[in-house]
Amino acid sequence: MNAEFSYPPLAPEFFCQPTDVLAYALLGQHVVHVTASGISAGRIVELEMYRGPDDRGAHTFGGRRTPRTAAMFGPPGHAYIYFIYGMYYCLNVVTAPSGIPEAILLRALEPVTGIELMAARRGLAVGEPGSPAYRNLANGPGKLTQALGIGQSLYGVPLWRPPLYLAKGVPVPTAQVARGPRINIPYAQEARDYPWRFWIQDNPCVSRPPGALR
């Protein structure tokens, strides 16, 4: 069993940094979810930032404040979770001070703890580390929430303590961070090409091969 996850939670103040700084700082950190079934956790290897109200790709473009997007207007370090395409949840880390709706979408994790639990939730067989089955556990925004058992009930929760928290990992040197356009926002016009997707260069668990810049 998982007695305790050995990585300590990040401090609440960690989230009080500009969104672009946090985009780099979050890579290499861990996402941990504690449930009655056990602990599952993964290392963040890919993410995207959304900066409303000026970002056409963001749910908060134009300052749209609805029940769904409310968390994005709240204080940093909380979970913004939304249901998409009738079947998947996406997990975001709210950033920027209250009133400024910015967030970072977590797009892919490298499995670290609770592999069997993650595989069971995904309906997959447990694979060896490095195998295709292993990579497939959390290499996408919908896959990672499914693997960690994250749903709407965690909407708005703080991310510095259980049951859902970010835990200290090894920061990724800027030189190892690749950037490119965000995925699946063809309607976003000029914002479509902003290089606001960040991932760890050459990491096998990123959601899709690079169309990289830098």
Added chain:
DNA sequence: ATAATGATTGGC
């Protein structure tokens, strides 16, 4: 009340 659509995934 109704219609359109999506920060995805998996299968053909």
Added chain:
DNA sequence: CCAATCATTATT
């Protein structure tokens, strides 16, 4: 390439 599947949102 395209269907699955439904909450959210805007519109009537």
